[in-house]
Each structure stands twice: as structure tokens, then as C-alpha cells.
Amino acid sequence: MNRYDVVIVGAGPAGLSAAIEAAKNGMKVVVFDENSKPGGQLFKQIHKFFGSKEHKAKIRGFKIGEELLKEAYDLGVEVVLNAIVLSLHGEKELTVKVNDEVRHVKGDAVIIATGASENMVTFRGWTLPGVIGAGAAQTMMNLNKVRPGNKILMLGSGNVGLVVSFQLMQAGCEVVGLVDAAPRIGGYGVHAAKVARTGVPFYLSHTIVEAEGTDHVTGVTIAQVDEKFQFIPETEKHFDVDTICLAVGLSPMSQLLKNAGCKIVEDPKRGGVVPEVDELGMTSIPGVFAAGDVSGIEEASSAMIEGRISGAAVSEYLGYITKEELEEKIKVNEAALDSLRQGMFAPKNRGKLVEKTDEGIDVSMNLLKKGFVADEEIERFPGVTHRVGIHPVMECTQNIPCNPCQEACKKGCISIGSNITSLPIVVENSSCINCGMCVASCSGQAIFLVDEDLGDGMATVTLPYEFIPLPKEGTKGKGLGRDGKPVCEAEVVSVKNMKAFDKTNLLTIKVPKEYAMKARFFKAV
Amino acid sequence: MIISNDRLRDIGEFIPQPDDDILICRCEEITKGEIRRACHDGIFTMEEMRRYLRNGMGLCQGQTCSKLVKGIMARELKISPLDLEPATSRAPMRPIEMEIYARDGGNVG
Numbered sequence: 001m002n003r004y005d006v007v008i009v010g011a012g013p014a015g016l017s018a019a020i021e022a023a024k025n026g027m028k029v030v031v032f033d034e035n036s037k038p039g040g041q042l043f044k045q046i047h048k049f050f051g052s053k054e055h056k057a058k059i060r061g062f063k064i065g066e067e068l069l070k071e072a073y074d075l076g077v078e079v080v081l082n083a084i085v086l087s088l089h090g091e092k093e094l095t096v097k098v099n100d101e102v103r104h105v106k107g108d109a110v111i112i113a114t115g116a117s118e119n120m121v122t123f124r125g126w127t128l129p130g131v132i133g134a135g136a137a138q139t140m141m142n143l144n145k146v147r148p149g150n151k152i153l154m155l156g157s158g159n160v161g162l163v164v165s166f167q168l169m170q171a172g173c174e175v176v177g178l179v180d181a182a183p184r185i186g187g188y189g190v191h192a193a194k195v196a197r198t199g200v201p202f203y204l205s206h207t208i209v210e211a212e213g214t215d216h217v218t219g220v221t222i223a224q225v226d227e228k229f230q231f232i233p234e235t236e237k238h239f240d241v242d243t244i245c246l247a248v249g250l251s252p253m254s255q256l257l258k259n260a261g262c263k264i265v266e267d268p269k270r271g272g273v274v275p276e277v278d279e280l281g282m283t284s285i286p287g288v289f290a291a292g293d294v295s296g297i298e299e300a301s302s303a304m305i306e307g308r309i310s311g312a313a314v315s316e317y318l319g320y321i322t323k324e325e326l327e328e329k330i331k332v333n334e335a336a337l338d339s340l341r342q343g344m345f346a347p348k349n350r351g352k353l354v355e356k357t358d359e360g361i362d363v364s365m366n367l368l369k370k371g372f373v374a375d376e377e378i379e380r381f382p383g384v385t386h387r388v389g390i391h392p393v394m395e396c397t398q399n400i401p402c403n404p405c406q407e408a409c410k411k412g413c414i415s416i417g418s419n420i421t422s423l424p425i426v427v428e429n430s431s432c433i434n435c436g437m438c439v440a441s442c443s444g445q446a447i448f449l450v451d452e453d454l455g456d457g458m459a460t461v462t463l464p465y466e467f468i469p470l471p472k473e474g475t476k477g478k479g480l481g482r483d484g485k486p487v488c489e490a491e492v493v494s495v496k497n498m499k500a501f502d503k504t505n506l507l508t509i510k511v512p513k514e515y516a517m518k519a520r521f522f523k524a525v
Numbered sequence: 526m527i528i529s530n531d532r533l534r535d536i537g538e539f540i541p542q543p544d545d546d547i548l549i550c551r552c553e554e555i556t557k558g559e560i561r562r563a564c565h566d567g568i569f570t571m572e573e574m575r576r577y578l579r580n581g582m583g584l585c586q587g588q589t590c591s592k593l594v595k596g597i598m599a600r601e602l603k604i605s606p607l608d609l610e611p612a613t614s615r616a617p618m619r620p621i622e623m624e625i626y627a628r629d630g631g632n633v634g
Contacts, residue, residue, distance in 0.1 A: 034619070087616030095629070097621055102629035117588050122557070127548050251592060255614035266607050272592070273611050 004030045006314050007094060007107030009085050009256060012040020013300045014292025014307035015113035016068040021311025021329075022111075023075035025320040030105070031072070032083040032096055037143070039065035040115055041135070042300060044142040046170075047163055048443040048502070050188075050402040051301040052420050055336060058404040058441050060502065061300065062142075068304075088112070088260040090285055109287040109314045112257055113307060116250035116271065116293040121155070124210040130217030134164040134247035141171040149243025153220050154178045155208055156247030157371075159187035159299075164247060165195050170467055175200045176239045179222050181207040181229055184353065184368040188345065189398045190444025196371035197521040199484030204369055209236060211244055220244055252294045260288060269350055270296030280313035280330070281306060289314060298340075298347070301401075305337045343399035343421035358399050359423055372482035373397055375518055382425040383447075384517075390434045390451040390460075393517070394424045395482075396444065408441035439464050440501035449508075452516040459516035460493060465507040470495060471524050479511045479519030488515040490522055532567065536602055539565040549597065550590040552583020560594055564601040571595060571612040581612065584620055 006022050008015045011033035023029045037043060045061020056064050072079060084097040092110045096103045118133035125131070130149065132140075134156065137148040152173050154165045157180035165175045178195065183205045185192050196202065205224055209231065212219040224235035251272040258264050263276040263284035274295050281289045291310040292303035309330060316326035341347055344354045344363075355363055361381060366374040373395060378384050383394025392413055394405065399421040406416040406424065413430040416422050438447045439462060449462035461479070471477070471492045479490035494508040511519045545558025555578050568574050571594065580594055581587025587594075591611065599606040617626065 084619050084621070086618050086621060095616065097617075097619075097625060100622075100625050100628075102621075102625060119592060120589050122547055122549060122593060124544065124547060127551055253588075255586075255618055258611070258614040259616060259618065264611075266611070268607075 001093075001104045001106050002030075004028050004105065004107045005318060005320075006030075006109045006111060007032070007092070007105055008111045008113060009088075009094070010040065010113035010115055010292070010294070011035075011038035011079055011081070012113060012115050012292060012303065013042055013064070013068065014115070014294075014303040014310075015040070015111065016072050017304045017307030018111045018113060018289075018291055018311035018314070019072050019077045019079075020068065020075060021308045022314055022320075023072065023077045025312070025315035027315060027318070027320055030078045030080060030107075032080050032085050032094075034082070034084045036082055038069055038079055038081060042068070044138045045163075045300070046142050046167060048504075049301060050299075050400060050443045051340060052336070052401070052403050053407055055301050055305070055340070057301075057402060058408075058443055058502075064300075064304075085256060088256045088288075090261050090288075092287060108318050109289065111281075111289045111291055111310050111314060112294055113290070113292045113303075114253040114256060114294045116252050116297055118246070119249040119251055120246060121208075121248050123208045125213065125217070126211060128211050128213050128217050129215070130213065130242055131211055131244045131246065134160050134245040137243070137245050138164050138167060141167065147171050147173060148245070149173060149241070151176055151239075151241045152243045152245055153208075153222075153239055153241045154245045154247060156180060156249070157182070157185040157187060157192065157202065157204070158247060158249065159191055160250075161245075161247030162187040162191035162195055164245060165200065166191070168245070169195075169198060169200075173243075176241055177201050177203055177222075178371070179203045179206045179208065181205065181225055185371060188400055188444060189364070189367045189373070190396060190400070190446045192367065192371035193373065193395065193482065194445045197480060197482050197484050199480065199523075200371075202369075202371040203237070206235075206237075208244070217242055217244055250293065250297050252297065254290075254294050257283060257288070257290060257294070260285060262288060262290075267296070269347060279334075281310040282313065282317075287314075287317060296347075302337060302340050305333050305340070309333045309337075339420045340401045342419075343401055345398075345400060357397070357423060358419075358421065361423075364397050367397060370483070372484075375482070378482075378517070382423050385426045386452060388453070389432070390449055391432045392426060392438050393448045393450045394426070394438075394442075395446045395448070395520075396424050396442075399423065400444075402443060404441045404443065405438050405447060408437040410435070410437070414438055434462075436462060436496055436506045437500065439506055440504040445504075448520065450516050453513050454510075457513055458510050459513040460508050460510050461516060461519055462494075462506050462508040463520060463522065465505045465522070466503070470505055471507065471522065475524050477522055477524040479509060479515055480521040480523055481518050482520050484521065486523070487518050488512055490519060492522065532569065534602075536564060549593050550578075550580035550583065550587075552585055552589075553579045553581075555580040557597055560597050561601050564598060569602060571598065571609055574598065575612050586619065587612065
């Protein structure tokens with residue numbers, strides 16, 4: 001029997017963070033993961049993360065994974081991959097399959113950070129090859145460099161559905177539409193907006209009737225549903241697609257905890273069958289902890305903090321740190337966790353229609369229904385102002401926990417304040433120097449630099465651009481509106497890329513000045 | 526509160542539905558109709574269903590279908606899915622070759 005101070009199951013954001021914290025406190029730590037690569041879902045997240053600077057906001061997910069892994073290895077954490085934990089018993093003994101043997105391992109404490117798995121929905125044809133989970137599509141393209149298909153329909157408008165749709169387009173796929181049975185988009189408006197402005201239509205209150213094809217998907221039919229989610233006759237729409245991605249939620253993988261005899265509850269707000277845990281993540285079995293999605297579906301940023309808390313808790317539980325030290329660590333982390341759980345997408349608001357921002361501004365209903373803020377709605381948000389010369393326009397219209405833009409502007413043009421979920425405002429009498437750092441720092445790709453009047457009837461709009469091929473200076477094309485429809489002629493006048501932009505290119509397009517506040521994407525013709 | 530165990534409760538007749546032939550458990554190839562009919566045969570818990578039809582007993586161990594089965598059963602039994610207790614989880618959590626499992630000597634020697 002191999003003995004450790006703490007055995008951690010799952011090398012994702014929660015598990016690795018817990019391992020780092022425990023190892024820092026001098027514990028002997030082992031982490032088992034059934035996959036061949038560590039990092040859980042982090043290594044397929046190629047987008048920049050939301051949150052605050054202290055919690056790795058604006059860093060791309062896979063970079064966060066690399067940082068965590070390096071830190072864990074530097075601290076002497078043993079990470080065992082291709083290691084399938086077969087069982088967990090109340091006495092904190094685990095059996096683990098590694099290569100072709102079953103190992104028995106005992107920890108004085110155990111942290112379960114097994115994460116979640118993708119939900120499925122059924123419709124005629126759902127078992128055809130070509131119907132895949134959105135997470136699976138992401139694994140194919142971002143980890144294994146295989147394009148999942150060419151023409152794709154996405155079901156589910158939560159953050160997973162939105163982010164994966166965008167990444168599918170980055171991989172060169174055509175996304176024919178984003179469908180959700182709910183009447184409103186579930187994920188962040190900024191994620192929806194960056195998909196919508198490329199021209200992808202959103203079909204809310206719609207779901208899949210049937211996937212067509214005999215031995216693989218060749219098409220899909222969707223139809224509108226009523227409030228009771230029943231199909232409305234004669235609302236069918238057909239698309240030729242070769243792939244259907246399902247992004248219909250995640251379920252905690254809590255089987256090991258159940259196997260160990262931990263008290264389990266079913267809590268739809270936490271995503272399904274989850275362990276009962278105290279504020280430190282300890283389950284009903286002393287010394288067995290749960291952290292991350294396994295104890296309630298949230299974002300990776302929250303999982304990392306939860307991991308840190310359970311890593312500290314386990315250190316105190318086994319006497320590696322004092323109660324006072326633990327309390328100090330908890331205070332810092334709880335505050336961070338609390339700030340991430342504020343705003344419109346806070347767990348307490350799940351499923352609720354939030355009609356006003358914290359600032360008392362009417363939320364854009366067009367954004368919730370169609371994926372973009374309508375031209376007549378955009379002016380009411382504090383990040384959208386007009387002035388002479390170049391200035392930032394922040395189309396950030398929902399209270400989400402994110403503030404890198406504030407830090408990005410060295411000239412102090414942008415302010416969010418101490419409340420991380422507040423909408424960014426343009427600071428009066430500040431002077432924009434057109435450095436572009438704010439545009440590149442915005443994980444939601446919602447910041448633009450606009451010069452509304454060049455004096456010759458034209459204007460410039462600088463926008464974030466993360467597609468290939470990258471248009472060159474002088475490329476002529478169309479300026480697309482927030483809805484992805486062509487609104488005007490446009491010409492690329494500059495393409496900027498610096499190391500600090502972290503692979504977000506800044507495209508400056510010249511458009512007629514009446515389109516300065518309308519054109520938000522560029523398409524070469 | 527497990528009211529789903531009340532065997533005397535009348536859940537009505539089995540009424541065929543057009544999508545009864547849709548596969549729900551892919552690993553063991555169990556259809557929606559089979560699950561619905563099983564409820565009328567007197568299967569009122571997820572644990573019983575698994576033993577009766579073998580749904581959730583295949584390669585993925587119910588990772589894909591258990592939520593789906595739960596929904597279908599709840600509708601058929603006219604109860605909330607929250608009233609259906611999930612099936613027991615047992616070791617091994619993942620499929621494992623018998624050859625390897627049989628060699629498990631508990632790290633002796």
C-alpha cells in the first residue's frame with residue numbers, strides 16, 4: 001500500500017490548485033488523473049479567461065493549465081496520468097488502475113476533484129455519428145488538431161455553446177446556427193455578441209426535431225417550441241450540416257464520493273447529484289473533501305479557488321498549518337470566490353431574468369434573444385461614449401465578474417472600481433493614446449477603439465480579430481454590424497500584433513463616419 | 526422522501542409514443558419504450574431499472590444516460606425527477622479488463 005498525506009483525484013483546475021496549496025504546506029501529495037494529459041478542461045480552453053488579475057483573468061485557459069502544472073511539479077507534487085481510480089472507501093483507501101496493474105493507495109485525507117461530464121438530449125437520430133458533445137468537439141480541435149466537421153449546428157447557448165461555436169469558426173468550420181430551447185441566451189452576452197457579429201444566427205425557443213442521415217449526420221431539422229417546450233407545428237427549419245454539437249449542460253461526476261458513502265444530495269442549482277459539503281469542501285466523511293465542478297458546476301476560475309481552499313483545509317485537518325493560518329487563507333479565497341459569484345450570472349440568479357444592471361440600466365433584451373445589442377440600445381451603457389479623437393467604446397452591458405480592462409489602460413481611461421462586476425466606464429478628461437491594450441485585454445472582445453470623425457467623412461474602428469487568414473493592410477471588404485450583416489464598405493488600414501496582445505490581432509478599419517458606432521466586424525470580399 | 530416506491534400507486538396504462546424506438550442507453554441498446562414499459566411492469570426505482578434492463582451497466586456506466594433515464598421514469602411515474610434516487614455507484618468506477626482486475630493483489634510484496 002502506498003501512503004500519502006493527501007490523495008487527489010483529478011488533475012484539473014481544482015485538483016491542481018489543491019495539490020499546490022497542500023504541497024506548499026509541506027504535505028506529500030499525489031494526484032491521479034484518468035486522462036493522458038493533465039489540466040482537465042484547461043488545456044482545450046484557448047480563449048482568454050474572465051475574472052480579476054489576481055485570478056488569472058485575460059490569460060488563455062491552456063496557459064493557466066501550464067502555469068498550474070509547472071507550479072505543482074516545482075513543489076514536488078506527484079502527478080500520475082492514465083490512472084483510473086476504481087474505488088474510494090470510507091477509510092480513504094483507493095484502488096487505482098495504472099497501466100496493467102491495480103494499485104492500492106491510502107491517504108490521510110482525500111480530495112475528490114473529478115469535475116463533470118456533458119449532458120445529452122435525445123431526438124431522432126441523436127446516436128448518429130456526427131452528433132457530439134461540444135466539449136468533445138473542443139477536445140478534437142484544440143487538443144488533437146482535428147476539425148470535428150465542416151458545417152455545424154450548435155445546440156445550447158450557455159458559455160460552453162457560445163465559446164465552442166466561436167472556436168469552431170476559428171478552426172475554419174461554418175456554424176450555421178446556435179439553437180436553444182430556452183427563450184433567452186444562457187451564457188455571457190459578450191460571448192454571444194462575438195459570435196453574432198460574424199453573422200451566425202441565433203434560434204432561441206427552438207430545439208432539434210431530428211438529425212438526418214443513414215450512417216452519419218447529413219442534416220438537421222429544428223423547430224420552435226412553446227413555453228411548455230412543445231413543438232409548434234409548421235415552424236420547422238432545415239439545415240445541411242455534417243455535425244451537431246450538444247452543449248446542454250454538465251453533470252458533476254460524483255460517483256466516487258457516493259461509492260465512499262458520503263452524504264449525497266440532488267441539487268439542480270449545483271448541476272445534479274452532488275456531495276453535501278461544509279464551507280471548506282469537507283464531505284460528511286471527515287478528511288474526504290470535494291472541490292470544483294464535482295461539488296457544483298461553476299467556472300474554472302471558481303474551481304481553482306475552491307481547490308486552494310480545500311488544499312488549505314486539508315493542511316489544517318492534518319496539522320500542517322494552524323487554525324489561524326487556515327482562517328487567513330480562507331478569508332482571502334472566500335472573498336475572491338464571493339466576488340466571482342456576484343453579478344447577473346451568479347449561482348443565485350440561475351434561470352432568472354435579470355432586467356436591470358446593478359447600475360439600474362435596462363438590460364439589452366435583443367442581446368438575450370438574438371445575441372447582439374441593438375444599435376438603439378447600445379448608447380445607454382456607460383462604456384459607450386462619444387468624444388473627439390480616438391477613444392475606447394466598451395460594449396460591456398452585463399454585470400459579469402471581470403476587470404482586466406481597467407488595469408490594461410495605463411492612461412486611466414477605463415474604470416470599473418472595486419466591485420469587479422460593475423460595468424466599465426470611460427473616465428472623463430482622460431486621454432486615449434490608441435495603444436490598443438484595452439481591446440486586446442478584453443476577454444469578451446467587447447472593446448473597440450473608435451475615431452468617429454477623421455475630418456474627411458470617414459471614421460476608424462479598431463476591433464479584436466482572432467481568425468485566419470488575417471486580412472492585410474489595404475484589404476477591402478464590408479463592415480459588419482453587431483448582427484453580422486454587412487452595413488458599409490470598409491478597408492483595413494492597419495493590422496497590429498504585439499506580444500502583449502497575446503495573439504489577439506487589432507484590425508483597424510476605415511468606414512464612412514455614420515457607421516462608426518455600427519460597424520463592429522470586418523469581412524473581406 | 527421516496528414516494529416512488531409505492532407499488533400500489535396507479536400510473537395508468539402504457540400508451541405507445543412515436544419515439545419509443547429511440548435509443549436511450551447506447552451502451553446496452555435500451556430504448557425509451559422499453560424503459561417506459563418497464564415502469565408499467567412495476568419498476569419504480571433507478572436501481573431496479575438497471576437490474577431489469579441493464580441500462581447504465583455498459584461501457585460508460587450510465588454517464589450518458591442516467592439523467593435521461595431518470596427523466597423518462599419520472600414522467601412515466603408522474604413524479605419529480607428529484608424523487609428518484611440515483612442508482613448505487615459501485616467499484617470499479619470504469620470498465621476494467623478482468624485480466625488486470627484479477628491480478629489485484631493489494632500491493633503485497
